Amino acid sequence: MKVILVNGSPHKNGCTYTALCEIQKTLNQSDIETEIFWIGSKPIIGCTGCNKCAQIGECTFNNDNVNEFVKKAQDADGFIFGSPVHYAGATGAITSFLDRAFYSNKGNVAFKFKPVASISSARRSGTTATFDQLNKYATISQMPIISSTYWNAVHGNTPDEVLKDEEGLFVMRQLGRNMAFFLKCIKVGVDSGLKVDESEERIATNFIR
Template sequence: MKVLLLNGSPHKNGCTYTALTEVANSLNDEGIETEIFWVSTKPLMSCTACLKCAEKGECAFDNDRVNEFVKKAYDADGFIFGSPVHYAAATGAITSFLGRAFYSNSNGDGSSAFKFKPAAMVASARRAGTTATYDQLNKFFGITQMPIISSFYWNMVHGNSPEEVRQDIEGLETMQQLGKNMAYFMKCIEAGREKGLTIEDKPKTRTNFIR
Protein backbone atom coordinates (compact mmCIF):
# COMPACT_ATOMS: atom_id res chain seq x y z
CA MET A 1 0.00 0.00 0.00
CA LYS A 2 1.10 3.54 -0.75
CA VAL A 3 0.19 7.03 0.38
CA LEU A 4 0.89 9.99 -1.90
CA LEU A 5 1.57 13.22 -0.01
CA LEU A 6 1.19 16.50 -1.91
CA ASN A 7 3.31 19.44 -0.78
CA GLY A 8 1.43 22.57 -1.86
CA SER A 9 4.02 25.02 -0.54
CA PRO A 10 6.30 27.14 -2.73
CA HIS A 11 9.09 26.09 -0.35
CA LYS A 12 10.06 22.53 -1.23
CA ASN A 13 11.64 21.80 2.16
CA GLY A 14 9.78 24.28 4.35
CA CYS A 15 7.24 24.01 7.17
CA THR A 16 4.63 22.07 5.20
CA TYR A 17 7.25 19.58 4.07
CA THR A 18 8.37 19.18 7.68
CA ALA A 19 4.80 18.30 8.72
CA LEU A 20 4.31 15.91 5.80
CA THR A 21 7.60 14.19 6.58
CA GLU A 22 6.37 13.52 10.11
CA VAL A 23 3.21 11.90 8.73
CA ALA A 24 5.25 9.92 6.19
CA ASN A 25 7.58 8.58 8.87
CA SER A 26 4.59 7.42 10.92
CA LEU A 27 3.11 5.69 7.86
CA ASN A 28 6.44 4.03 7.11
CA ASP A 29 6.52 2.68 10.66
CA GLU A 30 3.17 1.02 9.88
CA GLY A 31 4.56 -0.61 6.73
CA ILE A 32 3.01 1.89 4.29
CA GLU A 33 5.06 3.18 1.36
CA THR A 34 5.07 6.96 0.91
CA GLU A 35 6.02 9.58 -1.66
CA ILE A 36 6.04 13.35 -1.14
CA PHE A 37 5.12 15.15 -4.38
CA TRP A 38 5.90 18.87 -4.68
CA VAL A 39 3.72 21.18 -6.78
CA SER A 40 6.87 23.25 -7.61
CA THR A 41 7.06 27.02 -8.12
CA LYS A 42 6.09 27.03 -11.81
CA PRO A 43 3.01 29.13 -12.64
CA LEU A 44 -0.21 27.11 -12.39
CA MET A 45 -3.30 27.64 -14.50
CA SER A 46 -6.67 27.38 -12.79
CA CYS A 47 -9.34 25.24 -14.43
CA THR A 48 -10.91 27.10 -17.34
CA ALA A 49 -13.87 24.68 -17.72
CA CYS A 50 -12.80 23.88 -21.28
CA LEU A 51 -13.99 20.28 -20.76
CA LYS A 52 -11.17 18.93 -22.93
CA CYS A 53 -10.25 16.54 -20.10
CA ALA A 54 -13.43 14.56 -20.91
CA GLU A 55 -11.96 13.89 -24.37
CA LYS A 56 -8.30 13.44 -23.43
CA GLY A 57 -8.63 11.68 -20.08
CA GLU A 58 -6.28 14.27 -18.57
CA CYS A 59 -6.07 18.02 -18.13
CA ALA A 60 -5.55 19.89 -21.40
CA PHE A 61 -2.88 22.09 -19.79
CA ASP A 62 0.29 20.02 -19.63
CA ASN A 63 2.97 22.58 -18.77
CA ASP A 64 3.01 21.85 -15.03
CA ARG A 65 2.85 18.78 -12.74
CA VAL A 66 -0.92 18.20 -12.48
CA ASN A 67 -1.15 15.33 -14.97
CA GLU A 68 2.02 13.78 -13.56
CA PHE A 69 0.44 13.78 -10.11
CA VAL A 70 -2.86 12.29 -11.32
CA LYS A 71 -1.04 9.42 -13.03
CA LYS A 72 0.65 8.62 -9.72
CA ALA A 73 -2.67 9.01 -7.90
CA TYR A 74 -4.24 6.07 -9.72
CA ASP A 75 -1.68 3.78 -8.08
CA ALA A 76 -1.96 5.35 -4.61
CA ASP A 77 -4.19 3.96 -1.86
CA GLY A 78 -4.42 7.12 0.25
CA PHE A 79 -3.55 10.81 0.19
CA ILE A 80 -2.28 13.59 2.43
CA PHE A 81 -2.54 17.12 1.01
CA GLY A 82 -0.45 19.80 2.71
CA SER A 83 -0.64 23.57 2.38
CA PRO A 84 0.76 26.58 4.18
CA VAL A 85 -1.69 29.31 5.14
CA HIS A 86 -1.76 32.36 2.86
CA TYR A 87 -4.22 35.06 3.95
CA ALA A 88 -6.20 32.57 6.09
CA ALA A 89 -6.60 30.16 3.16
CA ALA A 90 -4.79 27.47 1.22
CA THR A 91 -2.26 28.65 -1.34
CA GLY A 92 -3.47 29.69 -4.76
CA ALA A 93 -1.16 27.07 -6.24
CA ILE A 94 -2.63 24.08 -4.41
CA THR A 95 -6.17 25.33 -4.98
CA SER A 96 -5.60 25.55 -8.74
CA PHE A 97 -3.68 22.26 -8.68
CA LEU A 98 -6.41 20.31 -6.90
CA GLY A 99 -9.21 21.93 -8.89
CA ARG A 100 -7.72 20.60 -12.10
CA ALA A 101 -6.52 17.28 -10.67
CA PHE A 102 -9.88 16.37 -9.18
CA TYR A 103 -11.93 17.57 -12.15
CA SER A 104 -9.84 15.95 -14.87
CA ASN A 105 -8.96 12.58 -13.33
CA SER A 106 -11.84 10.51 -14.68
CA ASN A 107 -11.10 8.62 -17.88
CA GLY A 108 -14.74 8.58 -18.93
CA ASP A 109 -15.05 4.89 -17.98
CA GLY A 110 -16.15 5.53 -14.40
CA SER A 111 -12.66 5.10 -13.00
CA SER A 112 -11.27 7.69 -10.63
CA ALA A 113 -7.87 8.33 -9.14
CA PHE A 114 -9.40 9.46 -5.82
CA LYS A 115 -12.86 7.97 -5.22
CA PHE A 116 -13.21 5.78 -2.10
CA LYS A 117 -9.56 6.35 -1.13
CA PRO A 118 -8.90 7.89 2.32
CA ALA A 119 -7.54 11.42 2.41
CA ALA A 120 -6.43 14.06 4.89
CA MET A 121 -5.14 17.58 4.71
CA VAL A 122 -2.41 19.23 6.75
CA ALA A 123 -2.10 22.99 7.30
CA SER A 124 0.98 24.86 8.46
CA ALA A 125 1.01 28.45 9.67
CA ARG A 126 3.03 30.87 11.68
CA ARG A 127 -0.02 31.77 13.75
CA ALA A 128 -3.60 31.62 12.40
CA GLY A 129 -5.84 30.65 9.47
CA THR A 130 -5.24 26.92 9.83
CA THR A 131 -8.83 25.86 10.53
CA ALA A 132 -10.14 27.85 7.55
CA THR A 133 -7.56 26.16 5.34
CA TYR A 134 -8.45 22.78 6.85
CA ASP A 135 -12.14 23.30 6.03
CA GLN A 136 -11.35 24.55 2.53
CA LEU A 137 -9.32 21.57 1.34
CA ASN A 138 -11.52 18.96 3.03
CA LYS A 139 -14.27 19.96 0.61
CA PHE A 140 -12.35 18.34 -2.24
CA PHE A 141 -12.58 15.01 -0.43
CA GLY A 142 -16.20 15.38 0.63
CA ILE A 143 -17.42 15.72 -2.96
CA THR A 144 -15.31 12.79 -4.19
CA GLN A 145 -16.50 10.03 -1.81
CA MET A 146 -13.16 9.96 -0.04
CA PRO A 147 -13.11 8.93 3.65
CA ILE A 148 -11.65 11.89 5.56
CA ILE A 149 -9.00 10.92 8.11
CA SER A 150 -8.50 12.95 11.26
CA SER A 151 -6.12 12.94 14.20
CA PHE A 152 -6.61 13.77 17.89
CA TYR A 153 -6.46 17.47 16.99
CA TRP A 154 -7.04 19.33 13.75
CA ASN A 155 -4.23 18.47 11.33
CA MET A 156 -2.01 21.51 11.73
CA VAL A 157 1.44 22.62 12.80
CA HIS A 158 2.72 26.05 13.80
CA GLY A 159 6.02 27.72 13.15
CA ASN A 160 7.75 30.23 10.90
CA SER A 161 10.53 27.83 9.91
CA PRO A 162 11.11 24.07 9.88
CA GLU A 163 13.11 24.48 13.08
CA GLU A 164 10.16 26.16 14.80
CA VAL A 165 7.75 23.50 13.52
CA ARG A 166 9.95 20.86 15.15
CA GLN A 167 9.38 22.69 18.45
CA ASP A 168 5.58 22.34 18.07
CA ILE A 169 5.39 19.09 20.02
CA GLU A 170 1.61 18.82 19.93
CA GLY A 171 1.61 19.55 16.20
CA LEU A 172 4.22 16.85 15.54
CA GLU A 173 2.31 14.34 17.65
CA THR A 174 -0.85 15.23 15.72
CA MET A 175 1.01 14.40 12.49
CA GLN A 176 2.27 11.12 13.94
CA GLN A 177 -1.22 10.06 15.01
CA LEU A 178 -2.60 11.09 11.63
CA GLY A 179 -0.17 8.69 9.97
CA LYS A 180 -1.25 5.87 12.31
CA ASN A 181 -4.93 6.60 11.71
CA MET A 182 -4.44 6.66 7.96
CA ALA A 183 -2.59 3.33 8.06
CA TYR A 184 -5.34 1.80 10.20
CA PHE A 185 -8.15 2.79 7.83
CA MET A 186 -6.18 1.69 4.77
CA LYS A 187 -5.64 -1.72 6.35
CA CYS A 188 -9.35 -1.92 7.20
CA ILE A 189 -10.24 -1.16 3.59
CA GLU A 190 -7.80 -3.80 2.37
CA ALA A 191 -9.23 -6.36 4.80
CA GLY A 192 -12.75 -5.57 3.62
CA ARG A 193 -11.70 -5.93 0.02
CA GLU A 194 -10.20 -9.35 0.79
CA LYS A 195 -13.58 -10.35 2.25
CA GLY A 196 -15.27 -9.33 -0.97
CA LEU A 197 -16.87 -6.15 0.37
CA THR A 198 -17.71 -3.55 -2.27
CA ILE A 199 -19.44 -0.16 -2.37
CA GLU A 200 -22.41 0.41 -4.63
CA ASP A 201 -21.78 3.53 -6.67
CA LYS A 202 -25.26 4.79 -7.50
CA PRO A 203 -25.84 7.01 -10.55
CA LYS A 204 -26.14 10.71 -9.75
CA THR A 205 -28.80 13.10 -11.00
CA ARG A 206 -27.47 16.62 -11.49
CA THR A 207 -29.91 19.39 -10.61
CA ASN A 208 -29.89 23.05 -9.72
CA PHE A 209 -32.18 25.02 -7.43
CA ILE A 210 -34.88 25.75 -10.04
CA ARG A 211 -35.54 22.24 -11.34
Protein backbone atom coordinates (compact mmCIF):
# COMPACT_ATOMS: atom_id res chain seq x y z
CA MET A 1 0.00 0.00 0.00
CA LYS A 2 1.23 3.47 -0.89
CA VAL A 3 0.25 7.01 0.03
CA ILE A 4 1.32 10.06 -1.97
CA LEU A 5 1.71 13.22 0.08
CA VAL A 6 1.40 16.31 -2.12
CA ASN A 7 3.41 19.33 -1.00
CA GLY A 8 1.60 22.35 -2.42
CA SER A 9 4.04 24.90 -1.02
CA PRO A 10 6.49 26.86 -3.18
CA HIS A 11 9.05 26.10 -0.46
CA LYS A 12 10.21 22.51 -0.88
CA ASN A 13 11.35 22.05 2.73
CA GLY A 14 9.13 24.58 4.50
CA CYS A 15 6.35 24.37 7.06
CA THR A 16 3.96 22.27 4.95
CA TYR A 17 6.76 19.81 4.22
CA THR A 18 7.53 19.58 7.94
CA ALA A 19 3.93 18.62 8.68
CA LEU A 20 3.85 16.09 5.83
CA CYS A 21 7.06 14.50 7.15
CA GLU A 22 5.38 13.90 10.51
CA ILE A 23 2.57 12.04 8.72
CA GLN A 24 5.03 10.20 6.49
CA LYS A 25 7.00 8.97 9.48
CA THR A 26 3.85 7.59 11.11
CA LEU A 27 2.69 5.91 7.90
CA ASN A 28 6.07 4.25 7.44
CA GLN A 29 5.89 2.94 11.01
CA SER A 30 2.60 1.30 9.99
CA ASP A 31 4.26 -0.37 6.99
CA ILE A 32 2.71 2.01 4.46
CA GLU A 33 4.95 3.08 1.58
CA THR A 34 5.03 6.83 0.99
CA GLU A 35 6.22 9.46 -1.45
CA ILE A 36 6.25 13.22 -0.95
CA PHE A 37 5.39 14.83 -4.29
CA TRP A 38 6.40 18.49 -4.53
CA ILE A 39 4.46 20.48 -7.11
CA GLY A 40 7.43 22.83 -7.49
CA SER A 41 7.93 26.58 -7.40
CA LYS A 42 7.36 27.42 -11.06
CA PRO A 43 4.03 28.94 -12.18
CA ILE A 44 1.29 26.35 -12.81
CA ILE A 45 -1.33 27.28 -15.37
CA GLY A 46 -4.95 26.83 -14.35
CA CYS A 47 -7.48 24.73 -16.24
CA THR A 48 -8.73 26.58 -19.33
CA GLY A 49 -11.71 24.30 -19.92
CA CYS A 50 -10.45 23.31 -23.39
CA ASN A 51 -11.61 19.68 -22.80
CA LYS A 52 -8.68 18.39 -24.85
CA CYS A 53 -7.99 15.97 -21.99
CA ALA A 54 -11.17 14.08 -22.89
CA GLN A 55 -9.65 13.32 -26.28
CA ILE A 56 -6.02 12.59 -25.40
CA GLY A 57 -6.45 11.08 -21.92
CA GLU A 58 -4.30 13.62 -20.08
CA CYS A 59 -3.97 17.37 -19.61
CA THR A 60 -2.84 19.05 -22.80
CA PHE A 61 -0.38 21.27 -20.90
CA ASN A 62 2.96 19.53 -20.36
CA ASN A 63 5.10 22.32 -18.96
CA ASP A 64 4.65 21.17 -15.35
CA ASN A 65 4.24 17.91 -13.41
CA VAL A 66 0.43 17.53 -13.30
CA ASN A 67 0.37 14.61 -15.73
CA GLU A 68 3.27 12.97 -13.92
CA PHE A 69 1.31 13.12 -10.68
CA VAL A 70 -1.87 11.67 -12.22
CA LYS A 71 0.12 8.72 -13.57
CA LYS A 72 1.61 8.09 -10.14
CA ALA A 73 -1.82 8.49 -8.56
CA GLN A 74 -3.20 5.56 -10.54
CA ASP A 75 -0.94 3.19 -8.59
CA ALA A 76 -1.40 4.89 -5.21
CA ASP A 77 -3.85 3.78 -2.51
CA GLY A 78 -4.28 7.04 -0.64
CA PHE A 79 -3.37 10.72 -0.64
CA ILE A 80 -2.54 13.65 1.61
CA PHE A 81 -2.93 17.12 0.09
CA GLY A 82 -0.98 19.85 1.87
CA SER A 83 -0.91 23.61 1.37
CA PRO A 84 0.26 26.68 3.21
CA VAL A 85 -2.25 29.47 3.68
CA HIS A 86 -2.10 32.28 1.10
CA TYR A 87 -4.67 35.03 1.66
CA ALA A 88 -6.81 32.78 3.87
CA GLY A 89 -6.98 29.96 1.30
CA ALA A 90 -4.93 27.33 -0.48
CA THR A 91 -2.14 28.50 -2.75
CA GLY A 92 -2.96 29.40 -6.33
CA ALA A 93 -0.43 26.81 -7.44
CA ILE A 94 -1.99 23.81 -5.72
CA THR A 95 -5.46 25.00 -6.73
CA SER A 96 -4.44 25.05 -10.40
CA PHE A 97 -2.55 21.78 -9.93
CA LEU A 98 -5.48 19.89 -8.41
CA ASP A 99 -8.05 21.46 -10.74
CA ARG A 100 -6.22 20.04 -13.73
CA ALA A 101 -5.26 16.75 -12.10
CA PHE A 102 -8.86 15.92 -11.21
CA TYR A 103 -10.49 17.35 -14.33
CA SER A 104 -8.14 15.60 -16.77
CA ASN A 105 -8.40 12.24 -14.98
CA LYS A 106 -10.87 10.50 -17.29
CA GLY A 107 -13.28 8.27 -15.43
CA ASN A 108 -11.75 9.34 -12.11
CA VAL A 109 -9.72 6.11 -12.13
CA ALA A 110 -6.78 7.65 -10.29
CA PHE A 111 -8.74 8.84 -7.26
CA LYS A 112 -12.11 7.08 -6.98
CA PHE A 113 -12.71 5.34 -3.62
CA LYS A 114 -9.17 6.08 -2.42
CA PRO A 115 -8.85 7.64 1.05
CA VAL A 116 -7.56 11.20 1.23
CA ALA A 117 -6.80 13.82 3.83
CA SER A 118 -5.94 17.50 3.62
CA ILE A 119 -3.64 19.54 5.82
CA SER A 120 -2.76 23.23 6.00
CA SER A 121 -0.02 25.28 7.58
CA ALA A 122 -0.08 28.93 8.59
CA ARG A 123 1.64 31.50 10.72
CA ARG A 124 -1.70 32.39 12.28
CA SER A 125 -5.08 32.24 10.46
CA GLY A 126 -6.81 30.75 7.42
CA THR A 127 -6.11 27.08 8.09
CA THR A 128 -9.72 25.89 8.28
CA ALA A 129 -10.71 27.71 5.07
CA THR A 130 -7.76 26.08 3.30
CA PHE A 131 -8.69 22.72 4.82
CA ASP A 132 -12.29 23.04 3.57
CA GLN A 133 -11.15 24.09 0.10
CA LEU A 134 -8.84 21.10 -0.35
CA ASN A 135 -11.48 18.66 0.91
CA LYS A 136 -13.85 19.63 -1.89
CA TYR A 137 -11.75 17.72 -4.43
CA ALA A 138 -12.46 14.57 -2.43
CA THR A 139 -16.19 15.02 -1.96
CA ILE A 140 -16.86 15.33 -5.69
CA SER A 141 -14.67 12.30 -6.48
CA GLN A 142 -16.07 9.58 -4.17
CA MET A 143 -12.96 9.68 -1.99
CA PRO A 144 -13.36 8.83 1.72
CA ILE A 145 -11.96 11.68 3.84
CA ILE A 146 -9.73 10.63 6.73
CA SER A 147 -9.90 12.82 9.81
CA SER A 148 -7.86 13.27 12.96
CA THR A 149 -8.53 14.63 16.45
CA TYR A 150 -8.76 18.25 15.29
CA TRP A 151 -8.80 20.16 12.00
CA ASN A 152 -5.61 19.17 10.25
CA ALA A 153 -3.32 22.17 10.62
CA VAL A 154 0.03 23.21 12.01
CA HIS A 155 1.10 26.70 12.99
CA GLY A 156 4.45 28.38 12.64
CA ASN A 157 6.30 30.83 10.44
CA THR A 158 9.31 28.53 10.02
CA PRO A 159 9.83 24.75 10.14
CA ASP A 160 11.47 25.14 13.56
CA GLU A 161 8.36 26.90 14.85
CA VAL A 162 6.15 24.14 13.43
CA LEU A 163 8.20 21.60 15.37
CA LYS A 164 7.17 23.46 18.54
CA ASP A 165 3.46 23.08 17.72
CA GLU A 166 2.99 19.97 19.83
CA GLU A 167 -0.76 19.64 19.30
CA GLY A 168 -0.45 20.23 15.55
CA LEU A 169 2.19 17.52 15.24
CA PHE A 170 0.05 15.15 17.31
CA VAL A 171 -2.85 15.78 14.92
CA MET A 172 -0.54 14.91 12.00
CA ARG A 173 0.61 11.69 13.64
CA GLN A 174 -2.94 10.60 14.49
CA LEU A 175 -3.95 11.40 10.93
CA GLY A 176 -1.21 9.07 9.71
CA ARG A 177 -2.37 6.30 12.05
CA ASN A 178 -5.98 6.75 10.94
CA MET A 179 -5.01 6.67 7.27
CA ALA A 180 -3.04 3.46 7.79
CA PHE A 181 -5.96 1.86 9.63
CA PHE A 182 -8.51 2.67 6.93
CA LEU A 183 -6.19 1.53 4.14
CA LYS A 184 -5.82 -1.82 5.86
CA CYS A 185 -9.58 -2.05 6.44
CA ILE A 186 -10.22 -1.39 2.76
CA LYS A 187 -7.75 -4.09 1.78
CA VAL A 188 -9.49 -6.60 4.03
CA GLY A 189 -12.84 -5.71 2.48
CA VAL A 190 -11.58 -5.91 -1.09
CA ASP A 191 -9.77 -9.20 -0.41
CA SER A 192 -13.02 -10.66 0.95
CA GLY A 193 -14.87 -9.76 -2.25
CA LEU A 194 -16.68 -6.65 -1.02
CA LYS A 195 -17.62 -4.30 -3.86
CA VAL A 196 -19.13 -0.83 -4.04
CA ASP A 197 -22.71 -0.65 -5.31
CA GLU A 198 -22.66 1.40 -8.53
CA SER A 199 -25.84 -0.02 -10.01
CA GLU A 200 -27.39 3.40 -10.59
CA GLU A 201 -26.10 5.64 -13.34
CA ARG A 202 -25.16 9.23 -12.53
CA ILE A 203 -27.81 11.89 -13.13
CA ALA A 204 -26.63 15.35 -14.19
CA THR A 205 -29.04 18.27 -14.51
CA ASN A 206 -28.73 21.97 -15.25
CA PHE A 207 -30.52 24.61 -13.20
CA ILE A 208 -31.59 26.49 -16.34
CA ARG A 209 -33.62 24.48 -18.88
